[in-house]
Amino acid sequence: MxxxxxxxxxxxxxxxxxHQRKIPAVRGIDLTILPGQFHxxxxxxxxxxxxxxxxxxxxxxPNVSNxxxxxxxxxxxxxxxxxxxxxxxxxxxxxxxxxEPAKYLNPSLKAGVQVMEAIRYHMGYSEKAAxxxxxxxxxxxxxxDPELAMxxxxxxxxxxxxxxxxxxxxxxxxxxxxxxxxxxxxxxVGVQRQIIHLLLDLQxxxxxxxxxxxxxxxxxxxxxxxISIMYAGKIIESAPKDVLFSSPLHPYTRLLLAxxxxxxxxxxxxxxxxxxxxxxxxxxxxxxxxPRCPLAQQKCKENVPPLVRIEAGHRCACFFPxxxxxxxx
Amino acid sequence: xxxxxxxxxxxxxxxxxGIIKRYPVKALDNISFSVEEGEIFxxxxxxxxxxxxxxxxxxFLDPPTAGKVYYGNLCLxxxxxxxxxxxxxxxxxxxxxxNSALNPRLSVRRSLEEGLINLxxxxxxxxxxxxxxxxxxxIPYNQVxxxxxxxxxxxxxxxxIARALSMNPKFIVLDEPVSNLDVSIQAGxxxxxxxxxxxxxxxxIFISHDLDLIAYLxxxxxxxxxxxxxxxxKAEEVLSHPLHPYTRFLLExxxxxxxxxxxxxxxxxxxx
Numbered sequence: 305m306x307x308x309x310x311x312x313x314x315x316x317x318x319x320x321x322x323h324q325r326k327i328p329a330v331r332g333i334d335l336t337i338l339p340g341q342f343h344x345x346x347x348x349x350x351x352x353x354x355x356x357x358x359x360x361x362x363x364x365x366p367n368v369s370n371x372x373x374x375x376x377x378x379x380x381x382x383x384x385x386x387x388x389x390x391x392x393x394x395x396x397x398x399x400x401x402x403x404e405p406a407k408y409l410n411p412s413l414k415a416g417v418q419v420m421e422a423i424r425y426h427m428g429y430s431e432k433a434a435x436x437x438x439x440x441x442x443x444x445x446x447x448x449d450p451e452l453a454m455x456x457x458x459x460x461x462x463x464x465x466x467x468x469x470x471x472x473x474x475x476x477x478x479x480x481x482x483x484x485x486x487x488x489x490x491x492x493v494g495v496q497r498q499i500i501h502l503l504l505d506l507q508x509x510x511x512x513x514x515x516x517x518x519x520x521x522x523x524x525x526x527x528x529x530x531i532s533i534m535y536a537g538k539i540i541e542s543a544p545k546d547v548l549f550s551s552p553l554h555p556y557t558r559l560l561l562a563x564x565x566x567x568x569x570x571x572x573x574x575x576x577x578x579x580x581x582x583x584x585x586x587x588x589x590x591x592x593x594x595p596r597c598p599l600a601q602q603k604c605k606e607n608v609p610p611l612v613r614i615e616a617g618h619r620c621a622c623f624f625p626x627x628x629x630x631x632x633x
Numbered sequence: 634x635x636x637x638x639x640x641x642x643x644x645x646x647x648x649x650x651g652i653i654k655r656y657p658v659k660a661l662d663n664i665s666f667s668v669e670e671g672e673i674f675x676x677x678x679x680x681x682x683x684x685x686x687x688x689x690x691x692x693f694l695d696p697p698t699a700g701k702v703y704y705g706n707l708c709l710x711x712x713x714x715x716x717x718x719x720x721x722x723x724x725x726x727x728x729x730x731x732n733s734a735l736n737p738r739l740s741v742r743r744s745l746e747e748g749l750i751n752l753x754x755x756x757x758x759x760x761x762x763x764x765x766x767x768x769x770x771x772i773p774y775n776q777v778x779x780x781x782x783x784x785x786x787x788x789x790x791x792x793x794i795a796r797a798l799s800m801n802p803k804f805i806v807l808d809e810p811v812s813n814l815d816v817s818i819q820a821g822x823x824x825x826x827x828x829x830x831x832x833x834x835x836x837x838i839f840i841s842h843d844l845d846l847i848a849y850l851x852x853x854x855x856x857x858x859x860x861x862x863x864x865x866x867k868a869e870e871v872l873s874h875p876l877h878p879y880t881r882f883l884l885e886x887x888x889x890x891x892x893x894x895x896x897x898x899x900x901x902x903x904x905x
Contacts, residue, residue, distance in 0.1 A: 496888055522890040525892075566845050566891040576823075580818065
């Protein structure tokens with residue numbers, strides 16, 4: 305794997321203003337994605353995962369009141385580029401798929417026409433060439449009978465098939481980064497499996513990097529290379545998959561992993577994490593996790609722990625990384 | 634053990650009507666099972682397999698097209714309408730989305746009170762009961778006059794559980810009670826449900842698409858597929874000796890966090 309970096313987010317912070325109140329959705333995160341890497345961004349609802357991905361594509365809603373930091377993509381700062389350059393980048397270099405494919409497909413246009421649009425715009429293909437390309441793509445994403453599928457309308461596809469159309473659209477211009485925002489959450493187990501395998505195949509065959517946003521640790525365990533865990537707008541732990549699962553350091557990560565029910569835990573109590581995810585409008589001072597943390601000390605209430613390197617590739621934002629819970633639980 | 638609920642040859646057909654669905658849909662096909670007192674019957678299946686329809690049919694929220702449902706020895710098919718009100722309090726249901734199960738215009742107190750008024754409780758009895766219930770589900774009593782939007786999803790689900798409990802039910806149908814909640818909150822709700830089951834000697838029918846969760850808490854497991862109950866049995870047996878290929882398929886899901894199937898690749902610090 306090359307040492308060059310595909311995407312480098314530095315100190316990104318996004319703040320919204322709604323009803324005269326400031327909502328810091330992302331509060332200074334650093335994230336690096338290498339070419340061809342499957343990077344999973346894990347967090348609960350409201351952690352800032354989606355805002356992070358939308359800022360990469362500069363698709364944030366207009367009520368952003370404060371945007372700080374830099375997003376370097378192949379040495380260009382995406383936050384500084386003109387809207388015109390950005391438009392040429394979206395779909396071509398960086399593309400995105402979403403949780404509900406049905407919402408992002410135009411119901412009144414045939415599937416083939418929708419996929420062709422990006423190819424013709426970005427690559428300047430003729431209609432005939434674009435049609436052939438779509439055919440090829442549909443075959444690649446596993447839509448049987450691609451010729452027929454092209455002339456179908458979105459409602460004629462099942463949920464999994466719609467997601468395949470979305471993926472075909474997203475990879476149509478061979479992007480080097482695909483952002484996938486919970487693409488399998490609304491799908492059934494069997495279909496989930498197929499979509500994940502499809503993404504992994506595409507990642508390997510065309511060395512495409514994937515930023516996979518999810519709260520499902522099962523998918524992450526199966527597919528990811530590197531995992532970053534987000535909590536209340538910050539990355540609190542980041543490590544290669546096997547390192548994270550074998551030696552998680554942040555108390556939130558450790559409790560989260562222990563909270564997942566399984567057959568082996570029958571008859572025992574689930575771990576769980578006391579309290580609730582903090583409201584972004586009303587974050588606790590210091591470490592945002594301290595009100596729920598069994599290890600919290602005075603220090604945690606006053607100071608924000610920085611995300612520091614613990615060992616190669618493993619970063620953690622906690623004053624007491626890996627400290628035993630002991631009798632605290 | 635005494636069976637508390639018995640379902641015999643239950644079939645539900647939604648008649649085709651209108652322009653969109655012109656053909657009748659067979660949502661449930663000849664389903665039979667029984668649930669013994671104190672059990673947790675885990676019902677697992679994918680979306681569209683008929684899980685929610687089955688829940689509604691058992692409680693006669695949607696009357697089944699054919700087949701019988703027995704509550705103890707009482708056949709629910711023959712219960713006259715004026716007896717239902719009393720029966721309903723014995724069987725409660727908790728839905729998936731806590732945000733739409735509470736009336737946004739009623740305070741928590743009003744939401745919880747409604748059923749108790751129906752049972753003929755005095756004002757003092759009501760207040761005492763509500764205090765006790767909220768305490769049991771972990772909601773501070775001083776928040777009783779707040780409105781649903783002031784609570785998080787997990788807290789709302791706790792309030793809904795309190796409301797179901799206020800009727801002193803014998804069994805509760807839980808239709809995906811935690812799938813809308815965050816992982817860290819889910820565990821708390823599950824623990825609460827298990828505690829309450831023990832304390833009140835409840836019987837649960839627990840519906841979920843998450844086999845890991847069903848495997849964690851059920852004593853008996855039923856697998857639904859396309860409106861048919863393809864496998865049903867004691868949890869340990871279904872989990873260790875699944876007979877139906879579909880059950881095996883679900884159990885062998887590599888995307889389950891605890892799957893024994895090795896990931897396609899490993900990625901350690903050496904490869905960084």
